[in-house]
Amino acid sequence: MLMARLATRTAKPDGQCYISPEKVDEYMLQLYIKTLPSIGHVLEQKLKKKGVQTCGHLRMFPKEALQRDLRTKTGEMLWNYSRGVDNRLVGVIQDGR
Numbered sequence: 001m002l003m004a005r006l007a008t009r010t011a012k013p014d015g016q017c018y019i020s021p022e023k024v025d026e027y028m029l030q031l032y033i034k035t036l037p038s039i040g041h042v043l044e045q046k047l048k049k050k051g052v053q054t055c056g057h058l059r060m061f062p063k064e065a066l067q068r069d070l071r072t073k074t075g076e077m078l079w080n081y082s083r084g085v086d087n088r089l090v091g092v093i094q095d096g097r
Contacts, residue, residue, distance in 0.1 A: 001088055002037070002084065002085070003019055003084055003086070006019070006031070006035065006036075009035065024084040025084065027084070028055045028056075028082060028083065028084045029055060029056035029059075030055075030056060031054060031055045032053060032054055032055075033052060033053060033057075033058060033082075036055070036078075037081075038077065043070070043074070046069075046070065047078075050069075055081070055082040055083075056082075058078060058082040059082050059083065061079075066079050
């Protein structure tokens, strides 16, 4: 779900973007953290104070350090997102007609 969302943002306004599984790592390394979902202004500023501007920078931090500094769920989410991993379930919305 994360990679589809990021590809959609990259393709706007009217293009297409396909990120093959082999290219995920390369794509994520240079991606600015602000581009990730759930990164608001406050979290972005906290990360910038640590010298983090890209997912490549974020990857240098152990998961435990991110969890300690940014809370457990947020730290784990950022650790995963910086690697292109999104464990959220994709659901189906049923039409109530």
